[in-house]
Amino acid sequence: MSKPPLQGREVIFELKPFGNVMKITAMDCATLTEITIQGPLNASEAILKNNALKRLEYVLRKNGHIKN
DSSP states (O other): OOOOTTTTOOEEEEEEEETTEEEEEEEETTTTEEEEEEEETTSOHHHHHHHHHHHHHHHHHHTTSSOO
């Protein structure tokens, strides 16, 4: 089975609450690519980070930084 595309890459997360939403920023340190998403304030940190990782993976693929 192949390894996850972001395995072994350093990703920095920042979570900030705004009203009843949480703003999640994730940055890939190798490419300095940064994404921001929003989620419900009552969602677990693990779910929010996982959603941010999926979005970051999408952007990295789109920009050609990781292969399919």
